[in-house]
Amino acid sequence: MTSPPAPTAPPTLRWIGEGPNGTLELLDQTLLPGEVVALACRTDDDVFAAIRRLSVRGAPAIGVSAAYGLVLGVRDALAAGGSRADFDAALHASAEKLAASRPTAVNLFWALARCRRVLSLEPDLAPQDAAERLLAEARTIEEEDRAMCAAIGRNGADLLPDFPEPIDGPGGELGLLTHCNAGGLATAGDGTALSVLFEAHRRATAAGKRVRVYADETRPLLQGARLTAWELTRRGVPTTVLCDSAAASLLATGRVHAVVTGADRVAANGDAANKIGTFPLAVMAQRFGVPFYIAAPTSTFDRDLPRGADIPIEQRDADEVLNYGALRTAADGAEAYNPAFDVTPADLIAALITERGVIESPTADAVAEHLKTA
Numbered sequence: 001m002t003s004p005p006a007p008t009a010p011p012t013l014r015w016i017g018e019g020p021n022g023t024l025e026l027l028d029q030t031l032l033p034g035e036v037v038a039l040a041c042r043t044d045d046d047v048f049a050a051i052r053r054l055s056v057r058g059a060p061a062i063g064v065s066a067a068y069g070l071v072l073g074v075r076d077a078l079a080a081g082g083s084r085a086d087f088d089a090a091l092h093a094s095a096e097k098l099a100a101s102r103p104t105a106v107n108l109f110w111a112l113a114r115c116r117r118v119l120s121l122e123p124d125l126a127p128q129d130a131a132e133r134l135l136a137e138a139r140t141i142e143e144e145d146r147a148m149c150a151a152i153g154r155n156g157a158d159l160l161p162d163f164p165e166p167i168d169g170p171g172g173e174l175g176l177l178t179h180c181n182a183g184g185l186a187t188a189g190d191g192t193a194l195s196v197l198f199e200a201h202r203r204a205t206a207a208g209k210r211v212r213v214y215a216d217e218t219r220p221l222l223q224g225a226r227l228t229a230w231e232l233t234r235r236g237v238p239t240t241v242l243c244d245s246a247a248a249s250l251l252a253t254g255r256v257h258a259v260v261t262g263a264d265r266v267a268a269n270g271d272a273a274n275k276i277g278t279f280p281l282a283v284m285a286q287r288f289g290v291p292f293y294i295a296a297p298t299s300t301f302d303r304d305l306p307r308g309a310d311i312p313i314e315q316r317d318a319d320e321v322l323n324y325g326a327l328r329t330a331a332d333g334a335e336a337y338n339p340a341f342d343v344t345p346a347d348l349i350a351a352l353i354t355e356r357g358v359i360e361s362p363t364a365d366a367v368a369e370h371l372k373t374a
């Protein structure tokens with residue numbers, strides 16, 4: 001029996017309004033999957049707060065949202081009818097504010113710098129025209145991200161192992177394991193890691209074969225159980241959620257043929273920062289001879305950062321670990337260790353998958369070559 005089509009949901013993000021005097025609407029991911037609620041951001045403070053509390057999250061989605069946040073951030077200067085210098089001062093202040101929302105996802109800083117660079121090349125634009133140009137750049141970043149997701153999906157699906165034989169046997173499913181959420185909710189398109197998984201499922205279905213995605217629940221905020229499982233099940237992808245601590249046992253069963261995750265920042269040598277729990281997954285994948293792939297657009301690569309140890313790791317509030325929602329789960333008096341990300345060294349990564357292709361056995365030279373024309 002085919003399940004009824006999932007009810008439509010608003011996109012991860014969208015700009016509402018023809019010109020700069022619009023609103024950034026975000027799907028509030030802190031409420032998913034139970035509630036599908038759109039959040040209206042009318043100021044850059046609203047965008048800062050949404051990024052900070054993970055109403056919008058995921059490196060590419062954070063970057064696109066910050067670009068639109070700049071448009072909201074210059075609105076008062078525009079309304080005040082000041083000079084271009086006043087406009088540029090407001091732009092600088094807004095960029096500084098948004099840059100302080102979260103430290104690890106490099107797309108945030110990449111998008112802010114790109115928008116500011118575009119305007120610096122047109123210093124003679126009047127404030128209204130400069131605001132229009134800013135909005136146009138934010139829209140371009142969003143459209144490019146959507147296209148990058150599709151290309152990453154194709155490039156990653158091409159890389160996946162062959163289906164286990166017999167394809168119609170009990171072990172005939174291609175098992176793919178992922179961590180956290182690197183889906184449409186983390187981007188302006190179909191996601192990075194999840195774009196690979198969606199494409200693999202599409203191709204398998206067309207060929208009469210089967211794919212199953214195993215999704216780590218991803219403590220402490222459960223992006224896997226709440227967001228990845230929501231995205232996959234809505235699209236009919238067979239999905240099994242597991243505790244993060246069960247991943248090693250699952251890999252030992254041989255039911256997983258590849259691990260695919262996203263990234264928040266890739267250093268120049270190919271080391272990659274991603275949600276906490278990714279690094280041990282890569283270690284376990286190597287232990288069981290399962291290829292470990294990271295899918296990320298070139299906008300997530302930080303060419304100025306030589307190695308993963310240099311990536312700033314966000315330390316988040318202790319309550320995220322000590323409580324679950326409003327329920328206190330840890331004993332009173334206990335403290336918490338809550339880094340939001342960890343770093344997987346390049347030598348544990350079989351390939352980095354980007355919109356331009358793949359970087360197999362990533363090294364600093366291979367990454368530099370791949371980014372040469374990006």
Ligand SMILES: CSC[C@H]1O[C@H](OP(=O)(O)O)[C@H](O)[C@@H]1O
Binds near residue numbers: 180187
């Ligand atoms: C495609 S980027 C997704 C990336 O971002 C997530 O972190 P967070 O939910 O804290 O923004 C996680 O690291 C995902 O892999």
